[in-house]
Amino acid sequence: MITIATLAEHPELVPDVVEIAWREWGGLQPEHEHARWLREAERDSRLHSPTSAAFVALDGDRAVGVVQLHEFELDDMRDRSPWVCGMVVLPEYRGAGVGSRLLAALEQFAAGQRVPRLWVFTEHATAFYERCGWQRHGVAVQDDGPGIVLTRVLS
Ligand SMILES: CC(C)(COP(=O)(O)OP(=O)(O)OC[C@H]1O[C@@H](n2cnc3c(N)ncnc32)[C@H](O)[C@@H]1OP(=O)(O)O)[C@@H](O)C(=O)NCCC(=O)NCCS
Numbered sequence: 001m002i003t004i005a006t007l008a009e010h011p012e013l014v015p016d017v018v019e020i021a022w023r024e025w026g027g028l029q030p031e032h033e034h035a036r037w038l039r040e041a042e043r044d045s046r047l048h049s050p051t052s053a054a055f056v057a058l059d060g061d062r063a064v065g066v067v068q069l070h071e072f073e074l075d076d077m078r079d080r081s082p083w084v085c086g087m088v089v090l091p092e093y094r095g096a097g098v099g100s101r102l103l104a105a106l107e108q109f110a111a112g113q114r115v116p117r118l119w120v121f122t123e124h125a126t127a128f129y130e131r132c133g134w135q136r137h138g139v140a141v142q143d144d145g146p147g148i149v150l151t152r153v154l155s
Helices: 011-028 032-046 098-112 126-131
Strands: 002-006 052-059 062-070 083-089 117-122 135-142 145-153
Touching: 002 098, 011 032, 011 052, 011 062, 011 083, 032 052, 032 062, 052 098, 062 098, 083 098, 098 117, 098 126, 117 126, 117 135, 126 135, 126 145
Parallel strands: 083 117
Antiparallel strands: 002 052, 052 062, 062 083, 117 145, 135 145
């Protein structure tokens, strides 16, 4: 059974969730980025605010997915905040609703913090966010290439 928790409740899982993200995107990154990702996840596990939070999907006590909430994502869109970052589910757990449950937990938390609107930049998962009720806002370019910015108004 999959459960959703905060990384603040499971700081011992910080290395595991970074490993999941590193397996997905680390191949394109310089090695020193790994240490920065660890520092960010450690910060997310200590804080739990609209500018630093993380949610983890668990199968028993194993981390199988993660999503973070950060103040900024794209350098040229620092007038918008906060951003959904690092959404990733282990390949063998995809297509079973884990990602949408992680996103719903993050949205519920942000709404409770009176965040009026969330943002996300994605290269390959636009359809996932649209299935989850997000609206396309426009195109943008990050270091790795072009992608789509989507937004969701929270009630
Ligand atoms: C994107 C990702 C997190 C989705 O997680 P998931 O657990 O597979 O998502 P869910 O099972 O909750 O899917 C919810 C819906 O979105 C759809 N969906 C999921 N991933 C999709 C994708 N990459 N493209 C198109 N549709 C997708 C599912 O088919 C499902 O639709 P349904 O409601 O009609 O069944 C996962 O595919 C992943 O880790 N991808 C690689 C990393 C990535 O691209 N992350 C996004 C960074 S912004």
